[in-house]
Amino acid sequence: MFSPEGPTLRELAVQAMSSVERGYDLLAPKFDRTPYRTPDRVLDAVASALEPLGPFGTGLDLCCGTGAGTDVLARVCRGRVTGVDFSEGMLTVARERARPAGAAPAWVRADARALPFAPAFDLVVSFGAFGHFLPRELPGLFAQVHSVLRPGGLFAFPVAAPPPPGSRPYWALLGFDAAMRARNAVWRPPFVMYYRTFRLGQVGRELARAGFRTALHPLAEFGRRPDGSPRARLVTARRAPAPAGAATGAAVRAGS
Structure with a gap:
């Protein structure tokens, strides 16, 4: 599961109790040498799914970690790319690993529940x-994302289909x-990391309440389940465009 250069069992135990x-x-x-880092695939x-929806101007990688998502933004955004995370350690690694083709990303330490950005x-x-x-x-988190997007801006993230009940991944x-x-019931401070609480139906409802118009895009690279449903999707949530005739500044229309 972990490479020899990854964290030891003791290091993971210390992390889990923090x-x-x-x-x-x-x-x-050692984060980039663990399964927790989003795979390049x-x-x-x-x-690839975002490219037809662009071009985009400026981009933000929310909870950027060591910066893997900023590489995606660099591919689809023409303007400045920013990564935000509340772990200074992760941002330090992101700064060290960044090899931008254009302008260097901006790295900002902040809590996603209180983003320090204008739209x-x-x-x-x-x-x-x-x-x-x-x-x-989630309502507060999505409201924060909505508040930092320009009118017509897009919020996008991948979701995997839940494993079938009774399967090994399900039980894991x-x-x-x-x-x-x-x-978390017996130890403080809590470590919040749950794999089964982010449910697509609830997520869609909360995005709508936050003022987004949502769509689902199958990620064909991951194929389909036996019932024909995609194994992975890209969720796109668009902030409403500015009213006709209103000033939009430097907003870039990202398509529909």
Whole structure:
């Protein structure tokens, strides 16, 4: 599961008994050599799905970690790319690994639930971070994303289909979430990381309440399940365009 250069079992145990922020600070130097880093296959599929929806201007990688998602933004955005995360350790690694073809990304330390930006972005992406937010936090999180997008801007993120009940992945995820809930019941500070709380139906409802118009795009690279449904989708949520005749500044229309 982990490469020889990845974290040891002891290091993972220390991380798991820390807060989310402290845990990722500790994990950061070896994060890219763990399964937690979004695979290049997913990043490439998302970039390919976004390209026909552009071009985009400025981009924000929400909960950017070590910056893998900013590579996607660099492919589809013409303007400045920014990564935001609350772990200074992850941002330090992101700064070190960044090899931009154009302008260097901006790296900002901040909580996704209180973003320090004006409506300055045409595209916001996020990869693999939503398990760190409890379901009750989604309305506030999506409201924050809405607030930093220009009119007509797009919020996009991939989601995998849930594993079939009774399958090995199903029991693995169920067991992980159960272990995490037990840990948080007896240990402080809590470490919020649940794989089964980010449900597509609820997510769609909360995005709509936040003012987004949502769509689902199958990621064909991952094929389909036996019932014909996609194994992975890209969720796109668009902030409403400015009213006809209103000033839109430097907003870039990202297509429909």
